[in-house]
Amino acid sequence: MxxxxxxxxxxxxxxxxxxxxxxxxxxxxxxxxxxxxxxxxxxxxxxxxxxxxxxxxxxxxxxxxxxxxxxxxxxxxxxLAVLRLGFEYLASLELTQLGTPLLQRLCEELRTPCNLVVRDGRSIVYVAKVAPPTPFASSVTVGTRLPAHATVLGRILLEDLSLPQLRALYPEDKLETFSPSTPKTVNELFDMVQSDRDRGYVLGEGFFESNISSIAAPVRDHSGHIVAALGATITSGHIEEARMDEMVQRVRETADAISGLLNYSPAAKVVALRGGHRA
Missing domain, CATH: 1.10.10.10 (Winged helix-like DNA-binding domain superfamily/Winged helix DNA-binding domain)
Incomplete structure (x- = not known):
């Protein structure tokens, strides 16, 4: 009660x-x-x-x-007033205003759905989405919420958190699993997102849903913090390695371009983790 x-x-x-x-x-x-x-x-x-x-x-x-x-x-x-408030919020976000045109261009180049998401606690929230005219119908729309720890985009958004911060966010002993790829503990999640952080992007095949792959990269603001994740959803079957490398590069370049519009400078240091080592 x-x-x-x-x-x-x-x-x-x-x-x-x-x-x-x-x-x-x-x-x-x-x-x-x-x-x-x-x-x-x-x-x-x-x-x-x-x-x-x-x-x-x-x-x-x-x-x-x-x-x-x-x-x-x-x-x-x-x-409907709640819906109007939600759309007004999205329209007021500098992130969506600046990022949507670049998201549109990326979608046209890759011919695959592209998204911008932000983190709200333990969830990711889709704030912008552009999809090409294809038979594939996705249940994901603007406003959709998914578990951060179990999604490729969520892994990006958790990269700035230290291990103590992750433990505060996920105090339970075992994390809820959605696929065989879902990390089962906070320590496992921390190791995963720090590897992602070092790599600079995430390429996940069937991480949340089988037969769907995602490429994701971080969007940072002037402070160096990750404020969003940009992702491309791949719904087709096998993709040649060279083509996949090209897609990863374009996702990273677009995320960097949006970061630049938010006054992030690559010369500035990325936010350092505090207390980030495994206990």
Whole structure:
């Protein structure tokens, strides 16, 4: 049970917090792929709040378009205002504004889907995607979230983390596996991403999905931190080694070009890891 009322008022909370606003935002965060619709009684139970309080929150969010009634009228689901906010966020990202034209050009050159992703905690989030007109239909769209530790693009985005930071992000003894290639422990994940870091790119065959290969390279900002990963998805069968080398080179060059637009200078040192050695 989420004791929302207590959490908001607990000692040490920021005195500038607005409890009612925080409650409303936490209500929105309860909706997900697993919880597409929720009722007022269910939300009241989760937050340990009076139904009257939850009803007022839901009514306010509904009036602003952030929630709408599901079929039947008893349950609620996310409204179009949430989608509009999401698209406005993507449009405001300097990364997508500057990177999308280069992503488009890379897609045309390689004739394969190309993506930009960022990390949100333990997940990667697709913020830009360009795909050629092919029969291949991908379930991945802008906004799709996938596990960082189990994807090629996620491995890129974890490269800046030291071993203690990775352990804080993944405190469990065993990592969830999605394919035979998924690292099973944090130590294994750390060794993998540091090898990727030294190499400068990742080429993974069937790492997350069988019969699909990915090439990924880091995008860095002016500070030298990795802020995104650029990837190309290869859905065809065997590719000649020379062609694959060419594709890897173009992905790396495009990632470097986007980094340059974000004022990253190759002359500047890449962020050094702190406490990054195996215990």
């Amino acid at each position: 989420t004791t929302l009322g207590n959490d908001v008022m607990e000692e040490g909370a920021d005195r500038y917090n607005v409890p009612a606003l925080e409650r409303g935002l936490r209500v929105l965060c309860e909706f997900s792929r697993e919880n597409r619709t929720l009722s007022a009684p269910e939300l009241a139970r989760r937050f340990d709040l009076p139904r009257s309080t939850v009803f007022r929150l839901l009514t306010t969010l509904e009036s602003m378009g952030f929630l709408e009634r599901a079929e039947g009228g008893r349950d609620y689901r996310l409204g």
